[in-house]
Amino acid sequence: MAEPEGDMGNDPVLLQRFAAWLQPGPSAQDAERSAFFTDGVIVLDTNVLLSLYEYTQTSREEVLSALEQTAGRLWMPYQVGLEFVRGRRSTLESRKRALADAASEVNKKLMAARKAIVEAKNLVCAQLDKYARAPEEIAGLDALVADAGVDEHLDRYRQEFKRHLDMLKSDHGLALGSADAQDPVLARVAELYGAAIGAQPDDGVLRRRLEEATAFRFPNKIPPGFSDSDKDTPLKSAGDFLLWEELIEHVRHLPPADRRVLFVSNDTKEDWYEQRSGSGSSRPWPSLVDELRRRAQADLRIETPPHFFGGIREFLDAELAEDTYAEIERVSEAFDVDVPGTRLVITEETALHLDPPEGLALAAFQSVGLASSALRAAAESASPSQRMFQWWLIGVTTQLGRRAAGDAEPSVAIAAATRSSRPPSQAWIPGTALSPGEWLHRDSSWIAPWFMDLLEATPQMDRTVLRGLAAQQAEDNRRSGS
Structure with missing residues (x-):
């Protein structure tokens, strides 16, 4: 006879087999939540680490200091490390390009404003000439809207707008060249993890995992990762699944008492979260909870960065200013905006800070x-x-x-x-x-x-x-x- 599953040994077998599906999903108020922060293995997705390059310098320092409270429990899959090291430069370039595009767009709009002012003056002058024959008034408007005068007025706006964009660059505190060997963020992340980084899977293991992802799991929409199946190559498409397999392999070799996994990610697409009707809310796929329990006898909790950093404040007494927490929210929300079909979801945890x-x-x-x-x-x-x-x-x-x-x-x-x-x-x-x-x-x-x-x-x-x-x-x- 099968052994009772988890702590539901007195429940009927049907309730034991599908326990993960019958739970409402993790809540910010779960009584067991603190154990994942104090005793569990904490795995940060690549997008969480790359978000460090999106924060202002002050917020980045507070976030890194908060992460130091989890030192000793952080573990990085090789796949996350590879994506992080390779993705740093593109993240910085994206920010630099966004600020440059903003400056260019501001200049275009000011030039359009200048053109509109001149056209408006010409319209009024034409009416004055047609109906009033008022050359003095026309000359006065021509002088008022002379090129130098318009440019002088618009230049006040141009300088003020530029000042704010330059301030954004300064607050960021990272130059594009810092994504090289002297990258201060990379150095802090390396210090946080120490040796707790997964080894590179050998080619045979990698090939088997790729075949399982592309031939079996993705066609059947088995999470995680199936939403990425249309990327350029099978290797790029299978990134989330490769991370998942590493996580399972790592956890199943831990002592039973340490088999709690807190996975933190900005990714709330349908290959990680079960999209639900009604209130519009969603929850991490119960099949992920069930698979980790079945294959590694471990408990799983999945949280977004706002929930996670709220937990660090609550359970590990980390200091995070409200402005920093708001910035974590904004960066996380921006990630959701970039994913079609997703939007910010307010939960018990995030409601307290927004x-x-x-x-x-x-x-x-x-x-x-x-x-x-x-x-x-x-x-x-x-x-x-x-x-x-x-x-x-x-x-x-x-x-x-x-x-x-x-x-x-x-x-x-x-x-x-x-x-x-x-x-x-x-x-x-x-x-x-x-x-x-x-x-x-x-x-x-x-x-x-x-x-x-x-x-x-x-x-x-x-x-x-x-x-x-x-x-x-x-x-x-x-x-x-x-």
């Missing part, structure tokens, strides 16, 4: 008929303590069709309540804390602690609306499997 777009929470407030002045003040507040409520209200109103999301509006994956046999984390409150008249399915529901606090501070009329939204969201998520 202000909603101005007026969006109030629009959500009004869309469901909330009325109390206290709750309106919370929706309009700039206080970080209100961000969770504001983001939840923004997300739930779009999820339930109470209002249409804007084109650039982030997706929100925050639930105020859930229907399940187990709570998302130990802090969640059982539905029985509310009376039968207030909450249906009390015996199979769990309520987020922040939402319970919100209810207790809300007048009865709006309290009823909030409970209704939370209950409908929980039921919608249950039906959609979110």
Whole structure:
């Protein structure tokens, strides 16, 4: 008879076999999350390391200092090291090109403005000549918009715009030539990892892995990496899968007590994340969790850099200023923007550090008929303590069709309540804390602690609306499997 799997030994076999698929996905509030930071193996994807070249100098230093808190637990697959060393120059060149293109585009727009001013003057002069025969007025306008005069005025704007672009170059603190042997970022990363870097797979192993990726996994869309199958060569297409195979091989040789893997990546494409309908949220593919558990008897957690650095602050007491955290968010969001079909997803972790777009929470407030002045003040507040409520209200109103999301509006994956046999984390409150008249399915529901606090501070009329939204969201998520 098969042994019970994980800590679910008393559950039916069906629940054991598909445990990874039946879990809601990792939450920023998971009780077990801290162990991945304090005891696990931490693997940073190439895009996380290359992001170091995107930060301003001050933020880069804080991020590197925060990563030093994980020293001894970092491990770098050979594939990541290869992509990192080869990708540094193109990352710097891309930034330099973007700033140069911006300067060129600014100059083009100012030249277009100059042309428009001259054309506008000519139009007025033509009307003066046709209807008023006013040569003195025409001469005055000609003098006002003489070439030297227009250029002098526009030059003020040109110099100010140039000053800001030059400041961006200065704040970055890395010259293009620094992507060579004297690269200070490379030196810091090398110091962080020490000898904890995977060896290069031999040609036979590499060939077998490539064949498995291209002949079996990619055609069947087995994660990770199948979204890259159209790249120039099989070797480039299989980068994520080669990383994955290295990770599995490394972890399966570790002592059982060390077999926790925290994988950090900006990549949230469909070959890493299961794209889900309803709230628009997604989760790392359960099949990845299941494969690592099956092949290496190890637990897996996948996080984006904003979640990860939030965890470093929480569990390892690293100091990261709010400005630095905001820059981590921006760089991560920019990575998502470059991937067609993806957008920023606000979770419990990121909600604590990001202000909603101005007026969006109030629009959500009004869309469901909330009325109390206290709750309106919370929706309009700039206080970080209100961000969770504001983001939840923004997300739930779009999820339930109470209002249409804007084109650039982030997706929100925050639930105020859930229907399940187990709570998302130990802090969640059982539905029985509310009376039968207030909450249906009390015996199979769990309520987020922040939402319970919100209810207790809300007048009865709006309290009823909030409970209704939370209950409908929980039921919608249950039906959609979110």
